[in-house]
Amino acid sequence: MRIKPSIPKGTRDFTPDIMFRREFIFKNVKSIFKNYGYSQIETPAMENIQTLTGKYGDEGDRLIFKVLNSGDYLKDIEIDENFSSKTLASKITSKALRYDLTVPFARFVVQNQEKLTFPFKRYQMQNVWRADKPQKGRFREFFQCDVDIVGSNSLLSEVELIQLTDDVFTSLCIPNVKIFINNRKVLVAMIDKMQSSEYFSDIVIALDKIDKIGIDNVKKEIMSKGVTLESCDVLNDFIKCNSIADLENLLSDSDSSSNGLDELKFIFDSISKLELKSCEIVFNITLARGLDYYTGCIFEVVTKDLNIGSIAGGGRYDDLTSVFGNNQLSGLGISFGIDRIYLVMEELGLFDIQIDKDPSVMFINFGNVEALECLPILQELRTSGIISEIYPDPTKIKKQMSYANNKSFDFVVMYGENERKRGLISVKNMATGQQEDLSVNDFIKKLN
Amino acid sequence: MRIKPSIPKGTRDFTPDIMFRREFIFKNVKSIFKNYGYSQIETPAMENIQTLTGKYGDEGDRLIFKVLNSGDYLKDIEIDENFSSKTLASKITSKALRYDLTVPFARFVVQNQEKLTFPFKRYQMQNVWRADKPQKGRFREFFQCDVDIVGSNSLLSEVELIQLTDDVFTSLCIPNVKIFINNRKVLVAMIDKMQSSEYFSDIVIALDKIDKIGIDNVKKEIMSKGVTLESCDVLNDFIKCNSIADLENLLSDSDSSSNGLDELKFIFDSISKLELKSCEIVFNITLARGLDYYTGCIFEVVTKDLNIGSIAGGGRYDDLTSVFGNNQLSGLGISFGIDRIYLVMEELGLFDIQIDKDPSVMFINFGNVEALECLPILQELRTSGIISEIYPDPTKIKKQMSYANNKSFDFVVMYGENERKRGLISVKNMATGQQEDLSVNDFIKKLN
Numbered sequence: 001m002r003i004k005p006s007i008p009k010g011t012r013d014f015t016p017d018i019m020f021r022r023e024f025i026f027k028n029v030k031s032i033f034k035n036y037g038y039s040q041i042e043t044p045a046m047e048n049i050q051t052l053t054g055k056y057g058d059e060g061d062r063l064i065f066k067v068l069n070s071g072d073y074l075k076d077i078e079i080d081e082n083f084s085s086k087t088l089a090s091k092i093t094s095k096a097l098r099y100d101l102t103v104p105f106a107r108f109v110v111q112n113q114e115k116l117t118f119p120f121k122r123y124q125m126q127n128v129w130r131a132d133k134p135q136k137g138r139f140r141e142f143f144q145c146d147v148d149i150v151g152s153n154s155l156l157s158e159v160e161l162i163q164l165t166d167d168v169f170t171s172l173c174i175p176n177v178k179i180f181i182n183n184r185k186v187l188v189a190m191i192d193k194m195q196s197s198e199y200f201s202d203i204v205i206a207l208d209k210i211d212k213i214g215i216d217n218v219k220k221e222i223m224s225k226g227v228t229l230e231s232c233d234v235l236n237d238f239i240k241c242n243s244i245a246d247l248e249n250l251l252s253d254s255d256s257s258s259n260g261l262d263e264l265k266f267i268f269d270s271i272s273k274l275e276l277k278s279c280e281i282v283f284n285i286t287l288a289r290g291l292d293y294y295t296g297c298i299f300e301v302v303t304k305d306l307n308i309g310s311i312a313g314g315g316r317y318d319d320l321t322s323v324f325g326n327n328q329l330s331g332l333g334i335s336f337g338i339d340r341i342y343l344v345m346e347e348l349g350l351f352d353i354q355i356d357k358d359p360s361v362m363f364i365n366f367g368n369v370e371a372l373e374c375l376p377i378l379q380e381l382r383t384s385g386i387i388s389e390i391y392p393d394p395t396k397i398k399k400q401m402s403y404a405n406n407k408s409f410d411f412v413v414m415y416g417e418n419e420r421k422r423g424l425i426s427v428k429n430m431a432t433g434q435q436e437d438l439s440v441n442d443f444i445k446k447l448n
Numbered sequence: 449m450r451i452k453p454s455i456p457k458g459t460r461d462f463t464p465d466i467m468f469r470r471e472f473i474f475k476n477v478k479s480i481f482k483n484y485g486y487s488q489i490e491t492p493a494m495e496n497i498q499t500l501t502g503k504y505g506d507e508g509d510r511l512i513f514k515v516l517n518s519g520d521y522l523k524d525i526e527i528d529e530n531f532s533s534k535t536l537a538s539k540i541t542s543k544a545l546r547y548d549l550t551v552p553f554a555r556f557v558v559q560n561q562e563k564l565t566f567p568f569k570r571y572q573m574q575n576v577w578r579a580d581k582p583q584k585g586r587f588r589e590f591f592q593c594d595v596d597i598v599g600s601n602s603l604l605s606e607v608e609l610i611q612l613t614d615d616v617f618t619s620l621c622i623p624n625v626k627i628f629i630n631n632r633k634v635l636v637a638m639i640d641k642m643q644s645s646e647y648f649s650d651i652v653i654a655l656d657k658i659d660k661i662g663i664d665n666v667k668k669e670i671m672s673k674g675v676t677l678e679s680c681d682v683l684n685d686f687i688k689c690n691s692i693a694d695l696e697n698l699l700s701d702s703d704s705s706s707n708g709l710d711e712l713k714f715i716f717d718s719i720s721k722l723e724l725k726s727c728e729i730v731f732n733i734t735l736a737r738g739l740d741y742y743t744g745c746i747f748e749v750v751t752k753d754l755n756i757g758s759i760a761g762g763g764r765y766d767d768l769t770s771v772f773g774n775n776q777l778s779g780l781g782i783s784f785g786i787d788r789i790y791l792v793m794e795e796l797g798l799f800d801i802q803i804d805k806d807p808s809v810m811f812i813n814f815g816n817v818e819a820l821e822c823l824p825i826l827q828e829l830r831t832s833g834i835i836s837e838i839y840p841d842p843t844k845i846k847k848q849m850s851y852a853n854n855k856s857f858d859f860v861v862m863y864g865e866n867e868r869k870r871g872l873i874s875v876k877n878m879a880t881g882q883q884e885d886l887s888v889n890d891f892i893k894k895l896n
Contacts, residue, residue: 005559005772008494008543013556015563016487016570023488035830037808037837037855039464040471044589045493045545045575046456046513065494066516068541070579074533085522093516095456097493108461111453115463117854119840122464127493131518141492154840156819163827270820274827324453360485371604372718379611379722382483389485392567392602406565407485 010132010140021351022143025338026125028171029145033123036164038147041122043104045129046095053096055103055323057292063130066093097129101146102293102320102333109150110324118151118329125338137308137340146314148333150321155263157332158297158316159270165301165312165334166279172341173350176304177279177311181267182287183297184315185260189251190238190285194231196222203227203235207288215239238285244268247285263297293317299334306344312336359447360387362409366416367394374415377425377440384444404430413443458580458588469799470591473786474573476619477593481571484612486595489570491552493577494543501544503551503771505740511579514541545577549594550741550768550781557598558772566599566777573786585756585788594762596781598769603711605780606745606764607718613749613760613782614727620789621798624752625727625759629715630735631745632763633708637699638686638733642679644670651675651683655736663687686733692716695733711745741765747782754792760784807895808835810857814864815842822863825873825888832892852878861891 007013014022033040046067053061066089073092098104101124109120125145132138147164149157162179169177187207191200202225206218213221219232241247244264248256256262264283271281279301289298296316303311314334321329345351361381363374374390381388391400404412414426424437438446455461462470478488494515501509514537521540546552549572557568573593580586595612597605610627617625635655639648650673654666661669667680689695692712696704704710712731719729727749737746744764751759762782769777793799809829811822822838829836839848852860862874872885886894 002773003498003771005499005555006496007492007555007559008496011492011494013492013560014490015560016489019488019490032830034806035833035835037810037835040467041464042462042467044455044459044461045577046459046589048454048456050451051453063518065518067545068514068516068537070511070513072533074531074536079527079529079531081527083522083527085520088522089516097515107453107455111455112461112463117851119851121837129493141494149840152840156813156816156838156840159820159823160837160840163823167830266816270823273820274823323451325450358482362485365604368604368714372607372721375607375611375718375722382480382615385483387483387485389569389608390604392597392600392604392608403565403567 008140010134010138012139012141021345021355022338022342024351024355025172025341025345026145029168029336029338030123030125032164032167032171033145033147036121036147036160038121038123038149041105041108041124042126043098043101043108043124045097045127047098047104047107049094049096051107052099052103055293056099057290060099063132064099065097065129065131067095067097068092069094098126099130100128101126101144101335102148102317105146105148105333106320106331107324109329110321110326113326119149120151121147121149123147137343139339143338145336145338146333148331150329150331153316153318153330155266155270155297158263158267159274161299161314161332161334162267162271162276162279162281163274165299166276168312168336169279169301169303170277172345173354174303174305174341174344174348175278178302178304179279179281180284180287180300180302181264181281181297182284183260183264184289184294185258185296186247186251186264186285187288189254189259190235192254193238193250194227194234196227196231199225199227204288205290207286208290210239210286241285242283244283247283260296267297289313289315293320295319297332303344306347308340308343310337311340311344357408357410358385358387359411360407360409361389361411361413362400362404362407363388363390363413363415364397364400365391365394366414370394370416373420374413377413377415380440381444384448386444386447456588458582458586460587460589469793469803470786470790472799472803473620473789473793474593477616477784477786478571478573480612480615480619481593481595484569484595484608486569486571486597489553489556489572490574491546491549491556491572493545493575495546495552495555497542497544499555500547500551503741504547505738508547512547513545513577513579515543515545516540517542546574547578548576549574549592549783550596550765553594553596553781554768554779555772557777558769558774561774567597568599569595569597571595585791587787591786593784593786594781596779598777598779601764601766601778603714603718603745606711606715607722609747609762609780609782610715610719610724610727610729611722613747614724616760616784617727617749617751618725620793621802622751622753622789622792622796623726626750626752627727627729628732628735628748628750629712629729629745630732631708631712632737632742633706633744634695634699634712634733635736637702637707638683640702641686641698642675642682644675644679647673647675652736653738655734656738658687658734689733690731692731695731708744715745737761737763741768743767745780751792754795756788756791758785759788759792805856805858806833806835807859808855808857809837809859809861810848810852810855811836811838811861811863812845812848813839813842814862818842818864821868822861825861825863828888829892832896834892834895 077091203222206221210218294315295318298315300310301312316332318330365371378388412428426437428435525539651670654669658666742763743766746763748758749760764780766778813819826836860876874885876883
């Protein structure tokens, strides 16, 4: 049976040219994470379902990919017409694909706490899966790069992660990056002022959409839940506030050590003494971050050069590990959206100016006997870190040269009978077209 | 609700020390793949189910993890008691987790053929999932590293992959590696001689188990399928044959260009002219490799130092892409089992003697004000490629030092008021206990 080759909606194949560029990003990001003292961990693609459900809100729960139990999964289940998709799912699936890296990380920390050194600084670079509607920059399988530190509530960590974020975008040459900052405690204080504490979630969820739907629709949405017009007026005052100083005026009668103001001030003060290279930090009272688990500072990172949504985001969470049995671990993390960062770099032409290719050499194949004579030379080149191959078949030179062109080899080498007699190789520089006869040693020297 | 943290059976968390070692393997393997001119690709974790089923035999099909359709997956399905696990699965799942990298690769090649340069040399390093019974060295999620070349049937590729395999194990310092070689065409010729062609699959499946069950049980198994005693006697003669020369005698009356003999001879001749460093190639007539798709040379790699099964394996397949619509692409590949290679290296103590850590520095935290003064210095060190962090909280020195010990920092730096006045940092070498005052520049020079 012939099958038309295809892949599931929202997933992607990565061809060599794309992988080459992705690897460039991974390598840069990784080296920065490492230099800041973060260590790498990995967790399984599948988690037990109860680890994931209830952590991402109802909408999140619906988007989790569930894995059918193996074997005779219907055994001992009485099938009847009353089964709904939901009730049956809970009986025939016990594993699911991870939805983000943060919840598996919280699970990991509690499960492995005996083996870890706290405060624990980790990075994790793995795929996550969401049954979201695919669109530009949104996929069903995508890559996250997370750094987190758990076991400390020092604000120095917030400062460190901002510095690290600046280093990441500097190393990728992405300019004009804005790091929006807010604090969930500020939101709590604001909603207190609105006398609408019982609508906290509704207000946070609506605020999160303000860029898309506008302030009027935010008000409409929260009023439909029960927030009063007077409260919306208070909200208006807050939304107009553009700086920490403005905020300080509005919150002057509440306690600055508990309303998030002191935290924001420390961060802004500290950062102003350092020098950020590509990023600017900007206070944004409407930044809310829908996820339930944030409790302190929250971040969202965008580039002004491409309207693609956030390219990184994170915040502080004080309670995430408690559901797994350890409630003394405050954590702070930021997640870099590699797929969107890729799109930004592509759109801005940032790959071409940055990626250096290692030198590469292709040997022409003149026949089996001649080819075997080339193998020890190829081996020598590879040992010197030079990408080297011989065309596998002794076909027409034209075909072999076109392969060398398509794969962008820097040099094509001929080593036939004549060259062998003289102990030299004939080297063609593919960029200049120049050809010369060299000893293998001289060629290696030339390349290094 | 509290949840006891746990992960699905047969899957693993990788803590920093394990990841550090895994990354060492990945890095080495990758650099060799690259130096041989192979380019990296990636395919999605989930494939459409019809891409996978029917490629791995019945047993393989049963071990594929299926992903439940999203949303109201029972909609339009009439549930009744006659549903079996199998018939219902085909209605409620359309995606599955990849079972190996070879079939997704064949699908990839046909789907992306317009964008690729042929012969196409790729490597791929990703997880695969199998609902197998977990045991030592066998997991439900494990990592494969595959190199394949498609679009050429040159035997030079077989020689290249043997060389590459030798380089991989040499770079990891794994000694005493045996590469067992056979050819499916030899098996065809042998089974012809046995006059048992109709039992080809049964014989191949039984032969594959000879190491575990012994020759007598192999005979018993194939006789139970219908192979005669006389045929088994012929099989006996073949199994006794230890070299290509022996084989040549046994097959002297069949055509050496079609029975695989010429291929094996070319490979052994070529390899004897090169020098393998860690590996030895060994002809093994009982090597069969169960998978349906092999048609030519087959390999299986073991180390004599640990009885853990094969640590790599592969072979030539002439028809794998035809099911996806392209039948002119002969391919050859080898897959490295990173999880088992890890176990070998651990067991033989090969990590400790090989892995060099980058220099790392921890700053003592004396308080928020002092800490902020350290940040620019930390930044300088990181820019010079030195792993640097400051302890996030101004807690007791003893606690900070014990953190530095646990994370194996090479140096601990103090930068308090005294040091600041003199423009120096106080550096403690954690290995020697020696302490000295240095300028930041001198410290960086010392480390580089």
